[in-house]
Amino acid sequence: MTDADAAPGSVGVVVVAAGSGSRLGAGVPKAFVRLHGRPLLAYAVDTVARLPHLRSVVVVAPLDHAAPRDAADPVWEGVELPSGAVVVAGGAERTDSVAAGLAAVDATCDVVLVHDAARCLTPLDVFERVVEAVRRGAAGAVPGLPVVDTVKSVDAEGVITGTPDRASLRAVQTPQGFRREVLATAYGSGLRATDDAALVERCGHHVVVVAGDPLAFKVTTPDDLERAERLLARAGRR
Numbered sequence: 156m157t158d159a160d161a162a163p164g165s166v167g168v169v170v171v172a173a174g175s176g177s178r179l180g181a182g183v184p185k186a187f188v189r190l191h192g193r194p195l196l197a198y199a200v201d202t203v204a205r206l207p208h209l210r211s212v213v214v215v216a217p218l219d220h221a222a223p224r225d226a227a228d229p230v231w232e233g234v235e236l237p238s239g240a241v242v243v244a245g246g247a248e249r250t251d252s253v254a255a256g257l258a259a260v261d262a263t264c265d266v267v268l269v270h271d272a273a274r275c276l277t278p279l280d281v282f283e284r285v286v287e288a289v290r291r292g293a294a295g296a297v298p299g300l301p302v303v304d305t306v307k308s309v310d311a312e313g314v315i316t317g318t319p320d321r322a323s324l325r326a327v328q329t330p331q332g333f334r335r336e337v338l339a340t341a342y343g344s345g346l347r348a349t350d351d352a353a354l355v356e357r358c359g360h361h362v363v364v365v366a367g368d369p370l371a372f373k374v375t376t377p378d379d380l381e382r383a384e385r386l387l388a389r390a391g392r393r
């Protein structure tokens with residue numbers, strides 16, 4: 156990150172890494188679980204660091220492993236933060252963690268991305284598509300993939316209430332990108348959601364979907380971690 160990157164169009168990225176990973180059940184917070192010897196977070200940060208016009212990186216870590224980052228804390232071993240990156244403590248839910256990260260983003264950034272550390276293999280071009288869509292005027296942009304299964308809505312008893320046309324459905328991923336003031340207002344609204352776009356949508360903004368990537372899958376379960384291990388082994392990465 157250089158002064159040249161402070162030009163209009165600068166990008167800030169909040170990497171949320173404060174979740175416990177209860178579904179993975181690895182005994183350490185999920186973002187710090189090792190994948191080929193390095194924390195999931197390390198892969199996410201490596202990609203973020205390659206993003207053009209990057210001005211500000213904020214990593215939101217679990218309270219026990221957050222600011223001030225303890226250099227001797229072994230969970231961080233293998234994570235190479237870009238110079239100027241900031242580490243802050245997250246909260247009980249993703250909404251709390253994003254809000255904490257957003258508060259620490261450099262105010263000169265006009266585009267802010269929120270990225271799940273758990274989507275650790277997301278390719279750089281997904282980030283670039285999201286930034287490009289916001290630069291072109293969208294209030295927000297999220298990567299998404301067509302839904303391959305037939306999806307049903309059900310009531311509390313499990314009785315099917317509808318079969319949405321899957322042509323209109325997308326499974327969304329991260330990074331989710333927004334004009335900074337739009338995201339700040341959404342997070343200042345007191346609304347809560349599991350993803351950033353949902354908050355921005357509820358504040359009345361249009362958010363567009365750009366092409367996602369199967370590699371942007373979220374490591375949620377042990378099977379996902381095995382899949383990530385296989386993909387890295389196949390790519391010969393460490």
Ligand SMILES: Nc1ccn([C@@H]2O[C@H](COP(=O)(O)OP(=O)(O)OP(=O)(O)O)[C@@H](O)[C@H]2O)c(=O)n1
Nearest residue numbers: 171172173174175176177178247248252272273
């Ligand atoms: N309080 C939280 C919860 C989640 N996250 C982050 O948000 C992303 C998506 O959350 P998810 O994968 O659902 O993570 P966990 O909440 O850790 O998973 P689980 O629901 O299995 O406990 C992850 O990178 C996670 O670290 C966060 O920063 N703070």
Ligand SMILES: C[C@](O)(CO)[C@H](O)COP(=O)(O)O
Nearest residue numbers: 271327328329349350351373
């Ligand atoms: C933000 C997100 O990754 C988009 O798919 C997702 O909403 C994270 O939370 P989840 O509870 O694991 O769906």
